[in-house]
Amino acid sequence: MKHDHISFIDYNMDQLTLPMDISELIPSHSVARVVNEMIERVPDQHFLKYYPGGGRSTYHPKMMAKILVYAYTQRMYSGREIAHQLTVHLPLMWLSGFQTPDFRTINRFRSERLKGLIDDLFKQVIVLLVEEGQVQLDSYFLDGTKIEANANRYTFVWRKSTEKYKEKLEGKVEELITQIDGVWKEEASCEENEKTVISPEKIQNKVKEWEGKLEKEPKNKELKKAIKVMKKDYLPRSLKYKKNLSICGDRKSFSKTDPDATFMRMKEDHMKNGQLKPGYNVQMASNEQFILSYTLHQRPGDTRCLIPHLQEVKAKFNIDPKRIIADAGYGSEENYAYLEEKKQEAYIKYGLFEKEQKRSFKKNPHHQSNWVYDEEKDTFTCAAGKYLYFTGEKKQTTESGYESTIRVYQCNECEGCPFRKDCTTSKYGRSTQVNEAYQELKSKVKERLWTDEGKQLYARRKIDIESVFGQFKGNRSFRRFFLRGLPKVNIEIGLISLAHNLLKSAAKKAA
Ligand code: SF4
DSSP: OOOTTOOOOOOOGGGOOOOSOGGGGSOTTOHHHHHHHHHHHSOTHHHHTTOOOOSSOOOOHHHHHHHHHHHHHTTOOOHHHHHHHTTTOHHHHHHTTTOOOOHHHHHHIIIIIHHHHHHHHHHHHHHHHHHTTSOOSSEEEEEEEEEEOSSOTTOEEEHHHHHHHHHHHHHHHHHHHHHHHSOHHHHHHHTTTOOOOOOHHHHHHHHHHHHHHHHHOTTOHHHHHHHHHIIIIIHHHHHHHHHHHHHHTTSSEEESSSTTOEEEEOSOOTTOSOOEEEEEEEEEEEETTEEEEEEEESSSOSGGGHHHHHHHHHHHHOOOOSEEEEOGGGOOHHHHHHHHHTTOEEEEOOTTHHHHHSHHHHTOTTSGGGSEEETTTTEEEOTTSOEEEEEEEEEEEOTTOOEEEEEEEEESOOTTOTTHHHHOOOTTOOEEEEOHHHHHHHHHHHHHHTSHHHHHHHHHHIIIIIHHHIIIIIITOOOBOSSOSHHHHHHHHHHHHHHHHHHHHHHHHHO
């Protein structure tokens, strides 16, 4: 067959000569160069403090950090793959200076050396990005995303069922003690209403006591059997339940393969069956789509993560943002009060924010906000012209100890009212509640959100932090952690965040 019209570039492997300087092959704005430059600029002392000295000579932490961060920018997350790529992937070979740590060394560096180092490294790179004017820390776009843990989906332990099993077991132990000693009930009644706790220690003590008794009555078969049941069945179960409940803490569940992971409903539910999966709630903030901070949480909801997140970020990264922009999932009295006290501006909507703007809401004659309030008499006047009188205050305390004061008002003339069915379903007539402190905080936030700056900032939220999640979960396919346990998962999220920022910086420089 003739190929007159094709001309091939000369190809002769015998004459192949590689350039002396491999760096010539790395494009000037490639992410490998940015990784190299940024990590080189981090002073050595930040690395050295994690090396106690002595021992065998070891790979330079800057080299190890560079190859790991770069690998994460290229969707290489497994130690084995990174080790393999160190022999074939040119930018990695350049970054490692042709050194080839094996996968065990890479994994060990990642999960042990990076433990404290990762947060420090992330912080130093943020400082450099701020110095370069690529990032500013004033406006803080915060959101949470759930990432699946490296844990089996079917290895859950639920607190409620554990408590139920524990209670059942306690009943059985009580029964057995009553059967052998015949005194359990009296013992319990002596302590009046106080419930006698059946702990593993109590079971152990009982076993000891019975073993002593058995020595004196070696023919007591019932006692012998009871000791066996206690030792072989009840004691190990009691120990197991105690351990599981202590791992659970205030969580509802945990996974047996990664006890730090909690079962949560994930946003990406490909099977659409609402299945709960073991995971972590990652709270992250961004600015100009650069990640400013990250923290890990073991509860699924965002509301109660805000304060611990901000406290951790201040301690870890020394970031104390002026403006916090977040969605309605973070709008709570406690959060607003905290930010107010810290003099941080909240651009955070609350649950009813959107609904309140709707015509149907504004025109609803049965909504408290559309009633007339008489300050002197401390009454509301409803749509039927009747009064709702103040009946008392109640206190509500959040899990973290924040106390809200709620004033309750009641109408006593609802009987026979033509509006009743639209106004209330309560058989006692209509009541309404007012939380003055929360109202005041909400109106401040509302005012702020309605300014031009507020509107602009809130509109940016979606394109800022939400795109960051899209980029690392979608584009870089990071949807599941590789490592287990909070400290190691923190390393991974730190690596992902560093990789994300350096990719962003490279893209900006190349533009
Ligand atoms: S049901 Fe009671 S509160 Fe509601 S409109 Fe009638 S009188 Fe007023």
